Amino acid sequence: MSRRTIVAAVALVAALAVPAGAPGQTAPDRPNVVLMFPDNLGWGEVGAYGSVRGVPTPNIDSIAAQGMRLDNFNVEFSCTVSRSALLTGRYAIRAGAAQPTGITLWEVTIAEGLGSIGYSTALFGKWHLGGSNWIEHRTPIDQGFEEWYGIPNTSNEAQWTTTPSLNRNPADTSYIWEQKSGGSPRKVKVFDLQSRATLDRESALRGVDFMERSVGAGKPFFLYLPMTQVHFPTLAHPDFAGKTGAGDLGDAMADVDYNVGIILEALTRLGVDRNTLVLWCTDNGPEGRRPWRGSAGPWRGFYNSVMEGGIRTPCVIRWPARIPRGRSSSEIVSEMDLFPTIAAAAGAPEIVPADRPIDGIDVLPFLEGKRSTSGRESVLYFTGRQVRAVKWRDWKFHYSFQPEPRVSEPPLMRLFNLRADPHEDSDVKDANPWAIGLFDQLLAEFASSTDRFPNVPSGAPDPYTPTRRD
């Protein structure tokens, strides 16, 4: 029996166990879920967050206006680990997530969960959770998606055809792929600088086709659209290249917003906009590599660091049927919270695994305005296999201060009050000697959970069997 079959069976048993008349949602009224997740797109690029370049983003802004804008949305510091945390609801270190190896099939994703209760599922864009040997058994299909189109790894591979020296294995060429459940991955075309510029448009249009088919079939759908913009090389669709006067990044931002508009327009046209939960958030802070350095707005730093610029990203959410419009909040929310929150929105909290630590919490009551707080007070930040910083309420403690990748400043530890010092400039640990003890306690709680449920080792092969120490 396959793992997906087991997940589906467990969900079925749970559904049958619900007594008649119990609260919950049946298939017809389960909301659709659209999760858009652009790449290396910082806070400062988005109109609703102040757009330093002044490039209009009316479609993204409309999600905020019709729903909620989160001003303290926290993610992991880099592509693969962030996607792992997003889709599993767990710190990536628990899953052993790493770029070269991805995650094991033992991890349960949002797609697997929603698929087990009857959702159609699809991914169009960037995967980056399968490692370098993704094609053998770590494709999106193996993690719960029924179809996908896009790149298995990351956008900089588009440079390989023009700059082979950037490829560790010059014999390889990167491709855009597609695959459907039950089939093998198929090369569609070479992924180069040209196809890089048009991939997100293709993904959006495929997303529309997928939604049309799902609505036609009367099935709720989960559309995961991990856009490849504005990751380097930041080359926008020809419709926008050179059009904004705000450089490649400005053009790419206009491209992103346009594709968001394609999705939103389709939801309206299909008559499902009211009961569709739309989430638009980004995987980590802005691109830091020149010449496509992005903006983190008021925050300091770029992706690949745990400075606020690297881990606090824009996130707007709408669900007209349930989430009141026009609100914003600085309550702490994490990308890990989306899995339990989406599960709650679908009326199926049981699709979140109960046999392992889940770090995400259900923030739906907060989004609905039924609760003034998110319920989350802290977030841990890791780089590689190390704890690097902890945020607790307005305070952030860096155990090993690293304002930019590969840059450390003695004496290493730093404490900031993010309301008094949002730019993380002035270390105040000496004015707050209580802090080290409190943050040590938060870390000890995490360490205690890994004592009981050891982290999956990076590079662990499938099938993975977890160990547990009781």
Place this chain on the structure above:
Amino acid sequence: MSIRRLLVPVLPLCAAFAAAPASAQRHPPVEGTWEEVVEEADTRPIVAQRGDAGFPVGTMGSGWGSPLTISWQGARIVVEYPFFSSYDLQAPLHFEFGLDGSEVENDVTIGASRSRVLGRAASVGDTVVIVTRQPVPPEVAPAGVMAEVRRALTLLAPDTLRMVTTRVGVRGAPTNVVETTWARRR
């Protein structure tokens, strides 16, 4: 070095606060300007394990900046050090601690906010002990709870000062101890 070993020289000195008045005390010659001796190893995180996560063990440091200027002014010991950069055009932080058992209140700007630091000092032999208390924010502990830091400054040689900084955990949190070495600036 174990916490217990570091605390041993500090604890008996706390009793000195209740001892003879400042005028009767002989103060060790710690006055002058001191620069923290930073070994290369001190600037690198040491990775330890906590559960299954690596943990870069940085340092909390002494809690004071370098260079550090210490002087005696009557019944008080005065400590000064720069906090902001020279570009910021701000005076160094200035603290006074009572040597007569009284607690002196210091109002200093650390970071973007004012901080209230209450402190007193005592000396025994070649060691000066300074105990400070600082209010804990209301989101951490109920009003009135103070965080205590104990510093033992011991002259190892005329030009070498050892400082053991003990941050007492609040509300059951663990205590943090850091030892630093300082060289007299000539």
